[in-house]
Amino acid sequence: MTINQISVFLENRPGQLANICRTLANADISIVTLSLADTAEFGIVRMIVSDHDKAKEVLKKAGHVANMREVVAVTVPDRPGGMAEILDVLDAAKVDIEYSYAFAFHHGEKAVLVFHFDDNEKACAALAAAGHPVLDYKSVLEEAK
Amino acid sequence: MVYPELPHDVNSPTHPVSAMDYMPVEPLRALQLHRLQWTVKYAYERVPLFRKRCEERGVRPEHIKTLADIKLLPFSKKTDLRDEYPMGLRGAPMDEIVRFHCSSGTTGKPICIPNTMQDIEVWKNGAMRCLTMYGIRAGDVIQVAYGYGLFTGGLGLHYGGEGLGCAVLPISGGNTERQIMLMRDLGVTAIAATPSYFLRIMDEAKKQGVDFRRDTKLRHGIFGAEPWTDEMRETIERETGIIAHDIYGLTEISGPGVAGACPHRTGLHIWEDHFYPEIIDPDTLEPLPDGEIGELVFTTISRCGTPMIRYRTRDLTRLHTEKCPCGRTMRVMDRISARSDDMLIIHGVNVFPGQIEAGLLRVPEVAPHYQIVLESTDTLDRFEIKVEVTDAAFSDDIRHMENLRKRVLDAVKSIIGLTPKISLVEPNTLPRSEGKIKRVIDNRKK
Numbered sequence: 063m064t065i066n067q068i069s070v071f072l073e074n075r076p077g078q079l080a081n082i083c084r085t086l087a088n089a090d091i092s093i094v095t096l097s098l099a100d101t102a103e104f105g106i107v108r109m110i111v112s113d114h115d116k117a118k119e120v121l122k123k124a125g126h127v128a129n130m131r132e133v134v135a136v137t138v139p140d141r142p143g144g145m146a147e148i149l150d151v152l153d154a155a156k157v158d159i160e161y162s163y164a165f166a167f168h169h170g171e172k173a174v175l176v177f178h179f180d181d182n183e184k185a186c187a188a189l190a191a192a193g194h195p196v197l198d199y200k201s202v203l204e205e206a207k
Numbered sequence: 208m209v210y211p212e213l214p215h216d217v218n219s220p221t222h223p224v225s226a227m228d229y230m231p232v233e234p235l236r237a238l239q240l241h242r243l244q245w246t247v248k249y250a251y252e253r254v255p256l257f258r259k260r261c262e263e264r265g266v267r268p269e270h271i272k273t274l275a276d277i278k279l280l281p282f283s284k285k286t287d288l289r290d291e292y293p294m295g296l297r298g299a300p301m302d303e304i305v306r307f308h309c310s311s312g313t314t315g316k317p318i319c320i321p322n323t324m325q326d327i328e329v330w331k332n333g334a335m336r337c338l339t340m341y342g343i344r345a346g347d348v349i350q351v352a353y354g355y356g357l358f359t360g361g362l363g364l365h366y367g368g369e370g371l372g373c374a375v376l377p378i379s380g381g382n383t384e385r386q387i388m389l390m391r392d393l394g395v396t397a398i399a400a401t402p403s404y405f406l407r408i409m410d411e412a413k414k415q416g417v418d419f420r421r422d423t424k425l426r427h428g429i430f431g432a433e434p435w436t437d438e439m440r441e442t443i444e445r446e447t448g449i450i451a452h453d454i455y456g457l458t459e460i461s462g463p464g465v466a467g468a469c470p471h472r473t474g475l476h477i478w479e480d481h482f483y484p485e486i487i488d489p490d491t492l493e494p495l496p497d498g499e500i501g502e503l504v505f506t507t508i509s510r511c512g513t514p515m516i517r518y519r520t521r522d523l524t525r526l527h528t529e530k531c532p533c534g535r536t537m538r539v540m541d542r543i544s545a546r547s548d549d550m551l552i553i554h555g556v557n558v559f560p561g562q563i564e565a566g567l568l569r570v571p572e573v574a575p576h577y578q579i580v581l582e583s584t585d586t587l588d589r590f591e592i593k594v595e596v597t598d599a600a601f602s603d604d605i606r607h608m609e610n611l612r613k614r615v616l617d618a619v620k621s622i623i624g625l626t627p628k629i630s631l632v633e634p635n636t637l638p639r640s641e642g643k644i645k646r647v648i649d650n651r652k653k
Binding site for chain 2: 106108126128131178
C-alpha cells in the first residue's frame with residue numbers, strides 16, 4: 063500500500079519554496095508534510111498534500127517541474143528503539159531505502175516515517191508481516207487533521 | 208544522412224529551377240570568371256571606395272585574368288558599409304534601385320543595401336533553388352515566421368515561395384499563439400524561422416497540447432539567420448517529426464538563399480554562379496585551399512545595386528573538396544556554427560557558443576534552451592551555463608539529478624576542455640526569441 067507524494071524541482075533562487083507554497087495555498091491545498099533535499103546547486107521538495115492530483119496540476123500550470131511518486135508511510139511507536147525496529151525489518155527483507163523523512167501527528171504518541179524503497183511492494187509486505195501498520199492516503203489525511 | 212520519403216524529382220538537373228545547380232564545373236568556372244570580370248569593371252567605374260583601394264594596390268580591372276586573380280582585389284567589411292552609409296557603395300544609378308534593405312547592427316549605425324530589380328530576381332532565384340532542393344513545391348503552404356521589413360529574412364522566403372507557386376503565409380515573427388493556430392487551420396506544410404524562434408513555437412505548442420505529428424501538416428522547417436548545430440537539428444527533428452533544412456544568406460550579399468543544404472546533408476551548396484566564395488585565414492588574410500577552415504568571403508558576381516567584392520562575412524566554415532552525391536556541382540560549405548565575432552575567450556581558451564550547444568544537446572533530457580553567463584571575479588572569471596530541466600528529466604532522486612548535471616558537464620567539458628558551473632533552472636525561465644537570440648551574457652570587465 064503506497065501513498066502519492068508530490069516532488070518539485072527547486073531552482074537555487076531566493077523565494078522559490080515560498081512560490082511553491084503560495085501556489086498550493088491559492089488552490090486551497092494544504093501540505094501534510096514536506097521534506098527538502100538539497101545540494102549546493104538545486105533542491106527537491108517532497109510533499110504529501112491534501113489533493114495531489116490538483117497540486118500537480120496547479121504547480122505545472124505555474125511553470126514548475128513536478129512529478130508524483132509512490133511512497134510508503136509507516137507509523138512508528140514513539141519510544142526509544144521504535145525506528146530501529148522498523149529498520150531491522152527492512153534490513154531483514156533486503157530492501158533499499160532510497161530516501162526517508164519523518165513527521166509527527168498533531169496528537170503526539172505516534173510518528174510517521176515516509177520511505178521511498180527500491181521495491182515498495184516488498185517493503186510493505188515485510189512491514190505488514192512484522193505488524194507495523196502501513197498507512198493509506200486516507201488515514202494519513204485523517205490523522206493529519 | 209539522407210532523409211526519407213523524398214519526392215523523386217528533388218535531385219533533377221531537368222527541373223527548371225534547379226538546372227544551374229548541376230552545371231558542369233568547367234563552364235561554371237568560365238561563367239564565374241566572366242561575371243567576376245564584369246563585376247570588377249562595373250564596381251571600379253561606379254564605386255569610389257573600391258576604385259580608390261584598387262588604385263592603392265595598383266590593381267586595374269584588366270588584371271583579373273583568372274579566378275585566382277581575385278586575390279589581387281581589396282577586401283570589404285561591414286565597417287565599410289557603415290562608413291559609407293547610406294549609399295556610398297551603390298553601383299547602379301538611383302532610377303534602377305527598387306528596394307532598400309537595412310540591418311541595424313548591434314553597434315548603432317545601420318548599414319543600407321540598395322537593390323535593383325535584377326538583384327531582387329537573383330535573390331529570389333536563390334531562395335527558389337533552396338526550396339526546390341528541400342522538396343518544397345507548388346501546393347506547399349509556407350509560413351514565413353522570419354521578420355518582414357528591413358531584415359531580408361521574411362521577404363526573401365516570401366518571394367522564393369511565391370516564385371514556386373507555393374501558398375505563402377506572411378505572418379512574420381511574434382504572436383506565437385497565432386502562429387500555431389494558423390499553422391493548424393491553414394494546413395501549413397513548411398515554416399521558415401530562426402531555429403531559436405522555432406524552439407519558442409515548440410514550447411507554445413507543448414503548452415497548448417499541440418503535437419506537431421498529430422495535429423499539424425508541418426513537414427519542413429527552413430532554418431537560418433543564426434548559427435546552430437547538428438545537435439539542435441536532431442533535437443528539433445526528434446521532437447516534431449519535421450525535416451529541418453539549412454538556409455544561409457546575408458543582407459550584405461543578398462538575403463536568405465545564398466546557400467542551402469541538399470537532402471544528402473553534406474553541408475550547404477553555395478549558388479556560386481552568383482556568389483563567389485573564398486575561404487581566407489582571418490589573421491593573414493591569405494586564401495586557404497578548399498577543405499581548410501577559415502573565414503568565408505563572398506564576391507557578388509551578378510549584382511548591380513550594391514556590388515560587394517571580397518566581403519568578409521566573419522562566418523567560419525570550410526569548402527568541401529569532395530563532390531556531393533546529389534550531383535550538384537555547386538560547392539558545399541559546412542553549416543555555419545561559429546562566427547568569428549562570437550568567439551569567447553574564457554580562462555584563456557577560445558570557445559564558440561556552438562560548441563557548448565553541441566555538448567549540451569548530446570544529453571537528450573536537457574531542453575534546447577540555455578544561457579552562457581560570464582562574470583569577472585577577483586580570481587578566475589565565473590563561467591556558468593544555465594540549462595532548463597524538462598519534465599521528462601526530472602526525478603525526485605537527488606542522485607539522478609546530480610548525475611544529469613554531471614553528464615551535461617562532461618559533455619560540454621569533453622568539447623571545450625573547460626569546467627563551467629552547470630546550473631539547472633526551471634522550464635521557461637530562460638529568455639526566448641522572436642528573431643535572433645542572444646544566448647551569451649558577458650558581464651566581464653573589458
